[in-house]
Amino acid sequence: MTESSDAFVEFERVQKSYDGETLVVKDLNLNIGKGEFLTMLGPSGSGKTTCLMMLAGFETATHGDIRLDGKPINSVPPHKRGIGMVFQNYALFPHMTVAENLAFPLEVRKMGKADIEAKVKRALDMVQMGAFGGRRPAQLSGGQQQRVAVARALVFDPELVLMDEPLGALDKQLREQMQFEIKHIHEELGVTVVYVTHDQSEALTMSDRIAVFNDGKIQQLAPPPTLYEKPDNSFVAQFIGENNTLDATVDSVDGRFARVRFNDGTLSRALAVNCGGPGSQTRLSLRPERVEFDANVEPDEEGVTGLVKELIYLGDHIRVRMEVLGNRDFVVKVPNGAEVSELRVGETAGLTWRAEDCRALDAA
Amino acid sequence: MADATAGDGIAPEENRSASGLLLSADGTPLKNSIARAERRARIRAFLLILPLLAFVMVSFIAPIADMLFRSVENDIVADTLPRTVVELQDWDPASGVPGEPVFEAFYADMLDATEAKIHTRLGSRLNYEESGMSSLFRKTNARRLGRIDDTQPLAPQFEKIDEDWATVEPWAILKTFSARYTPGYFLQAADMKLTPEGVESVDETQQIYIKLFWRTIILSLTITCSCLLLGYPVAWLLANLPMKSANILMILVLLPFWTSLLVRTSAWKVLLQEQGVINDILVWIGLVNDGARLVLINNQIGTVIAMTHILLPFMILPLYSVMKTIPPSYLRAAKSMGANDWVAFWRVYFPQSIPGIGAGAILVFILAIGYYITPELVGGTSGTFISNRIAFHISTSLNWGLAAALGSLLLILVMGLYWLYDKIVGIDNVKLG
Ligand SMILES: Nc1ncnc2c1ncn2[C@@H]1O[C@H](COP(=O)(O)OP(=O)(O)OP(=O)(O)O)[C@@H](O)[C@H]1O
């Protein structure tokens, strides 16, 4: 399902500016395959909602083309695009009951009464809200409103559904449950979903592919495991999951690996992913769970020593905060076991990792 | 510690009296302690609103109560002619002119009244009911009463003062209006009158109040509708334009508030008159023949136009405050589901703006129905409201009782319409901000 070659939604060199001075979306190129669950993930203000609104037709692209199923939609008004949408605040019509809300898109399509009733019932059952058809949105809990909003976006069988932070207002537990349900519905119906969030764990659990946005640009577009394990640049490494950074200078590049020099003069090897030639600054990225306490450095491993600053007991594992080469927030995750008991706050310890797991990225 | 208090077998956390009431720490029933604690807060709250309460009582409730009282009050007959009123009680107008005891009582009463110089006031009061009573009482003055010889039969001597005293009518009127409270003013306000024979409508040619009430209601409704038609799009713009333009527009909406009402109304006179700006323009662009200029002022059209302009902000502001709270995402949601602009507006936006319409309409209608200055200035004779008639009775004809009755009827009317509105639209649906 991932990496579909026949693009259903295409953004081609799309730019957007609200005020004519700053570009909110800069040169966006994005292909979304049919049936794909694509998430736009990024910090606040990075232009995610703007992209969604351009796709839905509520904002016009300043430059570039947006194509839906091969046809340019720049001049198609929103109500003719046939795109289902779930808004951040749900936008359920407060003066209509749940059933009337769901019937609305069918009524404007001039569907027969019996058809409408059947479809509304099916959609409500799909989100387990069958018993709530007669209620007003105000009489529902946040999670229930959210389900109704999803059902309403799907009831007229759109091929594409956009969701703008639909779970933003829910508490953690409910959010996790709804993530599962939305994912489930997506798999069942096979609709294409473009999902916006700034919660990375939400993006990782639900998506086929994630587009990481920052500063109006897609930083990386990849399936979740790739994004976590092989970040292309420092922003993605830092934004997705926990990350340790070490600043260094490139000494030489030799095939896949780069030889880098830390500030204290020690040399080390790292995977040359996104670093410049010899002499340029680089930032090394290391996941906390890929670092081990070990004084013996094996041939394919790299090692440093660090000062143990803090031990945080989390049951199954221990987080060790260390000071390593000037970085005071270097975190190591160790499984709870015999080796942890040897660690003492204030003592130095040897750290090792595989050169494969240390990625030399841009110094930004 | 729990053991110590649980000795009598009652739950340790709670103090309970023998009857099971919850007790507070010092042993008084919990309900009493709460009441005591809350009483102080209530008294303080009451003291805070006391000045306002006093002000409202003095300046609002009291005048209304006084008006309601005046509309039925009729002390003057019983106070001026106390003995006559008592004598007249057993008299039946069908039996002809009353007998000598009535004349004796009347003579004594009138001596007192003329001495206090209050007999003409009684005349004026009774003249509201029957014309001629005023001159009758003016004729029966101290000088003429002085010539009466009270050892002789009085009836013929009164007949000499004015022959009307020898007829049944003035006595019947006196008897009819001798009660201290009378429905007379209200009947008059409803184009009816109280006669010795009972209640009957006045001559068709003299019926004005019912017509005036109807006109007031119809014109007020027209004004409310035109305010809504003109105000809705403006309020929508206000709520949806970018901040900067919206602020300028808001100033334009509020501008009329900063201009004197009199100036604005007079400006309409200049604009609307036959040789005025509007007619000139219409003639100039050829829409209207110079010989047939439109009559836009001193009639109902003038009243509607000027009042619509003056009351427009009262429609726009509540509408705006409601529309401001309707998030644009509703319209977007409607459109994303396939509704075109009109359907999205009509099915989604409009229903949510109804509380604003309700608030604006009620405000404008109630203001319009009691409006006075503008109809007076631009309404001519056909475009005046009931309030103009009330003002006439207060300041010109000095028939305060009738003015009070008309005012009370207006009040009842407004409350009735309010009730109707509540039944149909629901007052909960009104939102002022
Ligand atoms: N209507 C608008 N007029 C002008 N600027 C806007 C408008 N809407 C958004 N912007 C600007 O565009 C940028 C991107 O906004 P956008 O809403 O797309 O961010 P986002 O990624 O959805 O953020 P969030 O996660 O907070 O929702 C922001 O800097 C914002 O200030």
Ligand SMILES: [Mg+2]
């Ligand atoms: Mg957003």
